[in-house]
Amino acid sequence: MVNTKGGNIPKLAMTTFCMAVFAMMFYVANASDPTPLQDFCVGVNDPNSAVVVNGRLCKNPNDVTINDFLYKRFNVPGDTNNAQGANATLVDINLFLGVNTQGVAMARVDFAPYGLNTPHLHPRGSEIFAVVEGTMYAGFVTSGYKLYDTILKKGDVIVFPQGLIHFQLNLGRTEALAYASFGSQNPGRVNVADSVFATTPRILNDVLTKGFQVDEVVIEQLRSQFSPENISFNTGRSILKLLSQTF
Template identity: 45%
Template sequence: MSMKSISFLASLSLLALTFQFAIAADPSQVQDFCVATNSPVNGVSVNGKFCKDPALATADDFYLSGLNVRKSTNNQIGSNVTFGGVDNVPGLNTLGISFARADIGVNGQVQPHYHPRASEIVGITEGTVLVGFVASDQRLITKTLNVGDVFVFPQGLIHFAANVGQVPAVLFATLNSQNPGTIFVAENVFGSNPPITPALLAKAFQLNVTTIMELQAKF
């Protein structure tokens, strides 16, 4: 094979990879909006949702109230997350964004998780919160945030937030996907249905099978 042919194949491969990365995100909209509706009547399915006739769109399609309301954190984790996505704000459909409010009680946390389809920006409005994420080289990057501080979690990396102050904390988050997905590490590993074989997890985590089974029973 000639050098010219090899160069062409290399360029073609690079173009294919570039195209693959380009489509690995929420699509850009080609109209002002595509308000989601569950009815297929006179609608076109986009990202798993049907678009309402634009002429029938109202302000309520782009509206959500109640994010000022403090939510109970009386649970095992000590937090409560209110999510704003396409299911409760249908006007977000095809816009590639979503948002959330997290209430974190004293000593509470938003447990380690990741979003396979989105990066995330969080801002603190109440309290003191320790945030962090783990890079692909296993490096832990953390920061203690106070009111007015902002932090970024890169897409696909495990991250967490923990209240390290003496009062309840509140953070608001924005994600660059209408459906970012949320994979809680412990729940998905130890609470899968059906369960992952305990012996397999015992080897992966270097624990005994009994301990793994106890963890699976908790989830």
């Protein structure tokens, strides 16, 4: 449409055009793929060999009962008789099928006196952590290596952002308890130490000695703390062997 007097597009038409362009840009900027609910998904051409992604198969609605939406063992304490003195019971899609497609999960975290919920991260969900009993030291580390830490007491709540390393340490001489909620039906959990020293197969010592600036003796000592069964034999893996398999 042209203004016969000045040959310019009328203000109303120009405003409408600009709003349409802005709306399109906003849509594109906010468009994204669905958040994955598993570590990876390799594509296949044969549908017969495919698996379900981002959720489980759905139960026939006619067969669903109220029991499908109930989990009744959240009151059972976790076993804290371990090296860390803590146990996190994650009630996610793997334990409670009722949360399928709902985007939520919970965890019960039990602490022995001075027990530690070891540094870890959840790759697929943010966490809200509430102290039910006890006093704890807790914190998380950003991607810029800044530590945010605090003392939590009964009734305190803290948020741990998705994908950031975090931890909780019971400061008391008595047992402690916390409940956590997640914004994913399958938030996942990656323990920092285990992801380095307890992998299968083992990460090459060439990587770890240089990465941590220590010798192999220290690396093997650390491995023995997290994966005793993986320290008693030589896997025979080396840079040279991997290179020979490549060419």
